[in-house]
Amino acid sequence: MKSLTTALGLVCLASMATAESHATDKPVLSVLTYDSFTSEWGPGPAVEAAFEATCGCDLQFVGAGDGAALLARVQLEGGQSDASVVLGLDTNLTAQAAATGLFASHGVTAPNALPVAFDDPLFVPFDWGWFAFVYETAKLPTPPRSFPELAASDLKIVIQDPRSSTPGLGLLMWVKAAYGDKAPELWADLADNIVTVTPGWSEAYGLFLEGEADMVLSYTTSPAYHLIAEEDAGKAAAAFDEGHYMQVEVAAKLASAPQPELADQFLAFIATDAFQSVIPTTNWMYPAYPTAETLPEGFEQMIAPQTSLLLSAEEAFALRTQALDEWRAALSR
């Protein structure tokens, strides 16, 4: 059983490699968030530095997969989480989140800068964006201007599965908000345009960049990444006449928060310039609160839809099962 001893040794070594420094005496504020927020390329590092400069605490982000995984994680942990704040749910999930009773109300009163009225006792918005189909301008000089135009064209699109991805769920709600009872017909018309449905945003966007589809479901701000970070002006988002469905990403304090005061302080910090100015070029979304500076150069080239669609959290939750069944039935034919 020498091999087992060696294995155990290696396991110990491996856990030592992850052990975090608990050397500081400062109180630790643990924030549960999705992976791409806390990654080296997301807003996490800059937000952490800015908050730690004022709070006298140690801010630790804990990554937990994507937005949907976050809520599952909170529910798994019940009231026993180390985390005081959860950051990264969207409004398609907040009704379900509120129903768990695991979240506490916040005291943030600063007026937000969302294009629609948004006031929730539990959830503080931290950024938002419009869903849109992104395409390459060189390959598609005249993009479709509505869902029916898209459905009538022979353009190929890649979308995400609403059963495993939050953008996928967003598209489902977009179609539902714009077409209501006519949604099943629209999905049936769209069926032959859909190259494939991917489990998450990453696969869909990757497929689009590899040239597998003419358009991909993403955000109106996705072209800003290519423009600003890659100096590639060749991507654009198609403006749809129906209006664009919004994704509002929110944060909330857990009722069981080990650090309730720090959690309140962090939620208030979200509404400040130090947090908001990081968002555009790291999360590639719009700030949810006014910033001192205007948006970075390049964002002015993004489309600004006239109509913003957003179902209330309760409506979105109530419609989900039916919308999913319609979607599955239309695309399974």
Next chain:
Amino acid sequence: MARRPVTLIAGGLAAVLLALLLAPLAVLGLRADSVALSGADLAALRFTLLQAAVSALLSVLLAVPVAKALARRRFVGRGALISLLGAPFLLPTIVAVLGLLTVFGRSGWVNDLLGALGLPQVSIYGFHGVVLAHVFFNMPLAVRMILQGWQAIPAERFRLAASLGFGPAETARHLEYPMLRAVLPGAALVIFGICLTSFAVALTLGGGPRATTVELAIYQALRFEFDLGAAARLALLQLAICALAFALATRFTVPSAFGAGKDAAGGPPAPAGWRRGADGVCLLLAGLFVMLPLLAIALRGLPGIMTLPPQVWAATLRSVVVALASTVLAMGLAVTLALAAARTRRVWPGLVATLPLAASSLVLGTGLFLIALPLTRPADLALPVTVLVNAMLALPFVYRVLAPEARSLEADYGRLADALGMIGFARLRWLILPRLARPLGFGAGLVAALSMGDLGVIALFASEQGATLPLLVQRLIGAYRMDTAASAALLLVSLSFALFWAFDAGGRRYAAS
């Protein structure tokens, strides 16, 4: 005679393994009162079974001629080709899918070629695309397993056949068919098992919700509906299907009985004529099928490989440590269980070693998370749990590679070793290690590389600091950095392959010495 220690240890390990497989289901709240499956679940079950069965049969059938050609031909680059056959199996899903699409996609090489020739385009999306991807992943693995079988036929038997005037047809009937009866059911079983829990590949290439698998239904239940009981029921269903498939494969398996040889050099006869040409074509097609997507991945990742960000290297180190630890653990388990199966001639070691195939890594991860939660911070356990789960998920493959040879070893040398009183460590050192070096090396290579690439449970446990290389690739893609991700993925693939090659070649060299 009293039971041997190895059997007792194997029994203990099997019990622990079973507990690790079933405890997560139990904590997820498995209740027997509501076993009804919805219409959507049944449709998912039908699709899952169909694609897994077709993928497994096709992979194994296509692998036979390739393995035969490899067994009887000698050519420059043969060793490299055999090594490369391990590669597709080790690719992280998203990397493999993008590689396949570069070749077979709408704007891929195949369609470019067809377009240039004025031929109609082919679409990879649909049932055939799912099967194509699964064959790409698994046919090379099947080739390696079957090749192992060919190499295990003692050279004396082929010489005897030649001196009796056997032609290729008689050799096939008397020597190769029995070997295939011993190897094929097991190979088909593991491939069926892997495809059973396929989720991202099936959905992405399947073209839409028609291609929903049970694993996706589990994902949906866990992530969006938080219906833990439903997830546990579906996971149990997967395990039950796997157990059924195991029973079926066991029924069809007829152990070969070639007896021991003198380890003389020389493989099966290599007939000239049209068979030579056919073997060449076969190897060329298989080589292209495996190599082209790999080439696409390499071309995509190469430009950025020198400018990878520093975080990548820390993640790489973590991944290698995890991979090596998983290898030691899985090999310990597999050797013990394979030897116990060979000695006792019972089916339980095989069943326990096969079940992890159908374990949903999502359910496993969630269950372990719930078990760990009251005890410690889950993030502190990220890497140990990853090591454990990787070892468990890799066990079925190693076991499948080891079991047939451990059985022949016991049949051929067991009584002699007993008579000589060669037991315990001496038996391991002087009989088992030298005679099983080849499958041990291949098996260890598989676990190491699989553990490098596996994302399985780490996403649930990982914190800010503890990212492994696959998780980092995922994060890079999530941050739009597709080029950097492609380079990091190439690094991941190269390292997995290097680990695989080091163990595999090491085993082959040790066996030859």
